[in-house]
Amino acid sequence: MEVDLVSHKYVYAFSEGNGSMRELLGGKGANLAEMTKLGMPVPQGFTISTEACTKYYDDGRKISDEIQAEIMEHIVKLEETAGKKFGDNENPLLVSVRSGARASMPGMMDTILNLGLNEDVVKVLADKSGNPRWAWDCYRRFIQMYSDVVMEVGKKYFEELIDKMKEEKGVTEDVDLTAEDLAVLAGQFKDEYKSKIGKDFPTDPKEQLMGAIEAVFRSWDNPRANVYRRDNDIPYSWGTAVNVQMMAFGNMGDTSGTGVAFTRDPATGEKKLMGEFLMNAQGEDVVAGVRTPSPIAQLHDVMPEVYDQFVEICNTLENHYRDMQDMEFTIEDKKLYMLQTRNGKRTAKAALKIACDLVDEGMISEEKAVAMIDPRNLDTLLHPQFDAKAIKAATPIGKALPASPGAACGKIVFTADDAKAWGEKGEKVVLVRLETSPEDIEGMKAAQGILTVRGGMTSHAAVVARGMGTCCVSGCQEIKMDEENKQFELDGKTFKEGDYISIDGSTGNIYDGIIPTVPAEIAGEFGRIMDMADKFRTLKVRTNADTPADAKKARELGAEGIGLCRTEHMFFEADRIAAFREMICADTVEEREAALDKIMPYQQSDFEALYEALEGCPVTIRFLDPPLHEFVPTEEADIEALAKAQGKSVADIKAIINSLHEFNPMMGHRGCRLTVTYPEIAKMQTKAVIRAAINVSKAHPDWKIVPEIMIPLVGEVKELKFVKDVVVATADKEIAAAGVELKYEVGTMIEIPRAALTADEIAKEAEFFCFGTNDLTQMTFGFSRDDAGKFLDAYYDTKIYESDPFAKLDQAGVGQLMKMAVKLGKQTRPDMHCGICGEHGGDPSSVEFCHEIGLDYVSCSPFRVPIARLAAAQAAIKSK
Numbered sequence: 017m018e019v020d021l022v023s024h025k026y027v028y029a030f031s032e033g034n035g036s037m038r039e040l041l042g043g044k045g046a047n048l049a050e051m052t053k054l055g056m057p058v059p060q061g062f063t064i065s066t067e068a069c070t071k072y073y074d075d076g077r078k079i080s081d082e083i084q085a086e087i088m089e090h091i092v093k094l095e096e097t098a099g100k101k102f103g104d105n106e107n108p109l110l111v112s113v114r115s116g117a118r119a120s121m122p123g124m125m126d127t128i129l130n131l132g133l134n135e136d137v138v139k140v141l142a143d144k145s146g147n148p149r150w151a152w153d154c155y156r157r158f159i160q161m162y163s164d165v166v167m168e169v170g171k172k173y174f175e176e177l178i179d180k181m182k183e184e185k186g187v188t189e190d191v192d193l194t195a196e197d198l199a200v201l202a203g204q205f206k207d208e209y210k211s212k213i214g215k216d217f218p219t220d221p222k223e224q225l226m227g228a229i230e231a232v233f234r235s236w237d238n239p240r241a242n243v244y245r246r247d248n249d250i251p252y253s254w255g256t257a258v259n260v261q262m263m264a265f266g267n268m269g270d271t272s273g274t275g276v277a278f279t280r281d282p283a284t285g286e287k288k289l290m291g292e293f294l295m296n297a298q299g300e301d302v303v304a305g306v307r308t309p310s311p312i313a314q315l316h317d318v319m320p321e322v323y324d325q326f327v328e329i330c331n332t333l334e335n336h337y338r339d340m341q342d343m344e345f346t347i348e349d350k351k352l353y354m355l356q357t358r359n360g361k362r363t364a365k366a367a368l369k370i371a372c373d374l375v376d377e378g379m380i381s382e383e384k385a386v387a388m389i390d391p392r393n394l395d396t397l398l399h400p401q402f403d404a405k406a407i408k409a410a411t412p413i414g415k416a417l418p419a420s421p422g423a424a425c426g427k428i429v430f431t432a433d434d435a436k437a438w439g440e441k442g443e444k445v446v447l448v449r450l451e452t453s454p455e456d457i458e459g460m461k462a463a464q465g466i467l468t469v470r471g472g473m474t475s476h477a478a479v480v481a482r483g484m485g486t487c488c489v490s491g492c493q494e495i496k497m498d499e500e501n502k503q504f505e506l507d508g509k510t511f512k513e514g515d516y517i518s519i520d521g522s523t524g525n526i527y528d529g530i531i532p533t534v535p536a537e538i539a540g541e542f543g544r545i546m547d548m549a550d551k552f553r554t555l556k557v558r559t560n561a562d563t564p565a566d567a568k569k570a571r572e573l574g575a576e577g578i579g580l581c582r583t584e585h586m587f588f589e590a591d592r593i594a595a596f597r598e599m600i601c602a603d604t605v606e607e608r609e610a611a612l613d614k615i616m617p618y619q620q621s622d623f624e625a626l627y628e629a630l631e632g633c634p635v636t637i638r639f640l641d642p643p644l645h646e647f648v649p650t651e652e653a654d655i656e657a658l659a660k661a662q663g664k665s666v667a668d669i670k671a672i673i674n675s676l677h678e679f680n681p682m683m684g685h686r687g688c689r690l691t692v693t694y695p696e697i698a699k700m701q702t703k704a705v706i707r708a709a710i711n712v713s714k715a716h717p718d719w720k721i722v723p724e725i726m727i728p729l730v731g732e733v734k735e736l737k738f739v740k741d742v743v744v745a746t747a748d749k750e751i752a753a754a755g756v757e758l759k760y761e762v763g764t765m766i767e768i769p770r771a772a773l774t775a776d777e778i779a780k781e782a783e784f785f786c787f788g789t790n791d792l793t794q795m796t797f798g799f800s801r802d803d804a805g806k807f808l809d810a811y812y813d814t815k816i817y818e819s820d821p822f823a824k825l826d827q828a829g830v831g832q833l834m835k836m837a838v839k840l841g842k843q844t845r846p847d848m849h850c851g852i853c854g855e856h857g858g859d860p861s862s863v864e865f866c867h868e869i870g871l872d873y874v875s876c877s878p879f880r881v882p883i884a885r886l887a888a889a890q891a892a893i894k895s896k
C-alpha cells in the first residue's frame with residue numbers, strides 16, 4: 017500500500033493516544049488509550065478520529081478511500097498484535113465497533129459486537145473452541161446488532177424470533193438456548209435480514225467493518241442524538257469518533273461474564289464500589305434489563321482473584337482521574353478486561369457529596385469542586401420531595417430499586433407518546449413501562465417519574481433518568497404488566513391509565529394514590545458547595561420575583577436582590593382588577609386618576625412587603641409593561657359589572673374594549689408607550705414606590721433602600737427622557753413632602769434592538785441597564801416566543817438552529833447587541849450597573865456570557881438562583 021507522507025492522520029492505535037486527546041479521539045477512545053498507557057488489561061484496538069466523522073459529512077456522507085486505507089493498515093497491525101486474522105479460517109479476529117463522542121452520550125449511539133463473523137468463521141470458532149454455544153451466540157448477536165444498527169431493520173423482529181424459539185424449547189432465559197437453537201436462530205435472522213433488505217447478509221469482514229463504521233458516523237445525526245445534544249449543549253460540529261476493538265468474550269460460559277461499576281454510588285455519592293454483573297453474558301445484557309444482574313460484591317464469591325484485581329483497578333482509576341469512575345468490564349474465561357472508564361454520571365445530590373468528599377480527601381481543590389458540578393443538574397434538588405408527615409403515614413404497595421432520587425406523584429401512563437401528550441396538556445404523569453429504550457426519551461422527559469418492571473440500577477431507564485434528574489424506580493418485578501390493555505396489577509390492585517401513583521426514587525418505594533410533595537431547601541453539601549461558589553464568583557445573582565413569597569424563597573436560595581419585579585402581576589388579583597379596568601375604561605384624565613387613586617394603596621403595600629422581604633437588598637421595579645387589552649374582561653357578566661361601576665352602557669364598554677384591539681400586541685401599545693399616552697400611570701406607580709421606600713426605611717433605618725425604577729420597552733432616548741421627567745418630578749415632590757432624604761435610580765430595560773444600538777444616548781438618561789433578553793431575542797430574531805414552536809423543530813432538523821434562542825442566549829446576535837450596549841452605555845456613564853433579567857439569566861452558558869461581557873448581575877426565577885450562582889462561579893474560574 018502506498019503511504020502518502022503529507023496525508024492527515026485519522027486513525028490512532030490505543031497505544032498511540034492518551035486521556036488528554038478527548039477532542040480528537042472522543043471520551044471513550046481517549047480513556048481506552050489512557051488505560052492502555054496505565055498498563056491495564058484493555059483489549060487492543062484503534063480509534064478513528066472525530067475529524068474523520070466531520071470529513072465523512074463534508075464528503076457527502078462517504079468514508080474517503082484515504083481513510084479506508086488507513087483503517088485497513090490498522091487492522092493489519094491489530095492482527096499482528098492479536099495473532100489473529102480478520103475472516104481467517106484458523107484463528108479469526110473479531111472486533112467491536114463503538115461510538116464515542118467528546119462528551120458521553122449514553123444510549124445515543126450504537127455499538128456492534130462480534131464483527132468479523134460469517135458462516136465459515138462461526139464454524140471455525142465452534143470447532144476450535146470446543147464451545148459451539150458461545151460461537152453461535154456471538155453470531156446471532158452480531159446479525160441482530162448489525163441488522164439493527166447498520167441496516168435499521170428494527171430489533172423487535174429478532175426479539176420476536178428469540179421469544180418464539182424460547183417458547184418452542186420451553187425455556188425462559190436466553191442462556192438456556194443450546195448451540196443448535198442458536199444456530200437455527202442465526203439462520204432465521206439472516207432470512208429476516210434478506211426479506212427486509214432484499215440482499216444477503218454481508219459475509220466479507222471488511223465490508224461489515226466499513227458498514228459498521230459508517231453507521232456510527234451516521235448515528236451522530238440520528239434524531240435521538242440531536243435531541244440529546246440540544247438538551248445538553250453539545251455542538252453538532254464536534255462529531256463522534258469510532259473505536260474498533262478486539263472482542264473480549266463474556267459469553268463463553270460460567271467462567272465468563274460482563275458488568276458495569278461505579279467507584280462511588282451515583283445516586284447518593286457514598287464512597288463504595290457499586291455495580292452489577294452477569295455471568296455468561298455479553299455487552300449490553302446488563303443494562304438492557306433482559307436478565308436481572310447480581311450486585312458487584314457477589315463477584316467476590318464467584319471469582320475472588322478477578323474481584324480483587326478489579327477493585328485495585330477501580331482505585332487506581334479513581335485516583336488517576338480524581339473523580340468518580342463509571343467502568344465497563346468483561347471477564348473472558350477468568351481473565352479480566354477493562355472496556356471503558358469515564359467520569360460517571362451522577363445525581364445532583366451525589367455530585368455535591370462527591371465534590372465535597374474529594375476536597376476532604378485532599379484529592380481536589382475547592383476550585384475544582386465548584387468546577388466539576390453541572391449547574392443544570394442542581395435543578396433536580398430544587399424539585400419537591402414528599403411531605404415528611406404524609407410519607408411516614410403512607411404504606412408502600414411495592415418496593416424496587418431507587419434508581420434516581422426525588423419524589424414523583426402523577427397519573428399513570430404506559431407509553432412515552434402518552435407521557436408527552438399528557439404532559440403537554442399540563443398533566444403530571446408517571447410513566448410505567450416494562451423497560452425503557454432510547455426512543456422513549458421525550459416521554460421520559462415529560463414525566464414526573466418513571467417506574468419500570470425490569471432492569472437494574474444501570475438499566476437504560478435508571479441511567480437516563482439520573483441524567484435528566486427525573487425520579488425513577490426500576491426493576492419492580494412484582495408488577496404484573498399488561499401493556500396492551502394499559503393496566504397493571506400490584507399488591508392485588510389493578511392500576512389503569514390515569515390512576516394516581518406516587519414513587520420515591522430515593523427509597524424505591526411505590527405508593528397508591530397521591531402523596532403531597534414539599535419544596536426542597538439548600539442544606540448540607542449543597543450549602544457548602546454554594547458557599548464555595550460564592551467565594552469565586554464576581555457576578556451578582558438577583559431574582560425575578562413579583563411577590564414577597566417568591567422573593568423570600570429566592571433569598572433563601574441565595575438571591576442578592578430583585579432584578580425584575582413585574583408590577584402588572586399585582587393588578588390581576590380580584591380586588592384590584594376592578595379598579596384597574598375602571599382606569600382603562602376612563603374617558604378623562606380625572607376619571608383615570610380617580611381609578612388610579614384606588615390602586616395606589618395596593619401597589620404601595622405590595623412594594624412595602626417586597627422591601628421588607630428583601631431587607632435592604634436592591635429591588636428593581638419595572639413599570640407597567642403589557643398592552644392594556646390583557647386586563648379587560650371577556651365574560652359578559654364582568655363587562656356588565658364594569659359598565660355598572662363606571663356608569664356607562666355595556667355597548668360603550670364593549671366599544672372601548674374593541675378599540676384596544678391590536679394586530680400585533682407584542683409590538684403594540686405597551687411598555688413606556690403607555691406612559692407617554694397616560695403619564696398618570698407612571699405618576700401613580702412612582703408615588704407607590706417612593707412612599708413604600710420611605711416607610712420601610714423609617715422602620716429599618718439600617719437598611720439602605722435605593723429604589724430602582726425601570727422603564728420598559730425604550731427604543732429612543734427622548735421617549736425615556738419623557739417618562740423619566742414624569743417619574744423624577746413625582747418622586748422629588750414625594751420626597752420633599754416627606755421631608756426625608758432618599759436616593760433613587762431610574763433606569764431602563766434594553767429589549768429593543770434600537771436601544772442597544774443607541775445605548776450611549778440612552779445612558780445619558782438611564783442610570784442602569786437591564787437586558788430583557790426575552791423581548792430582545794424576539795425583536796432581534798423577528799419572531800415571537802409564543803409562535804416559534806411552530807417552526808423551531810424544522811429549524812433543528814435542518815441544523816439552522818441547534819438550540820432554542822429563548823432558552824440559550826444567542827451570543828452571536830442578541831449577545832453582540834448586549835456587548836455593544838454595555839460598552840456604549842459605560843462610555844457615557846462609567847458607573848452605571850448592568851444586568852440581565854430574561855429567562856437566560858438562569859441558563860449556565862448564558863450566565864458565562866454575561867460574565868464575559870462584564871454585566872454586574874444576572875436575575876432569574878427563584879429556583880434557578882443556585883444554578884446561576886454556580887454558573888457564575890464557574891465562569892469566573894474559567895476566565896482566570
Ligand code: ADP
Binds near residue numbers: 265299
Ligand atoms: P455505550 O457507549 O452505549 O456504553 P459501548 O461501546 O460502551 O456503548 O458498548 C456497549 C456494550 O458492549 C458495553 O457493555 C461494552 O462493555 C460492550 N463492549 C464493547 N466493546 C466490547 C469488546 N471489544 N469486547 C467486549 N465487550 C464489548
Ligand code: MG
Binds near residue numbers: 123126300
Ligand atoms: Mg449503548
Ligand code: MG
Binds near residue numbers: 344
Ligand atoms: Mg459503554
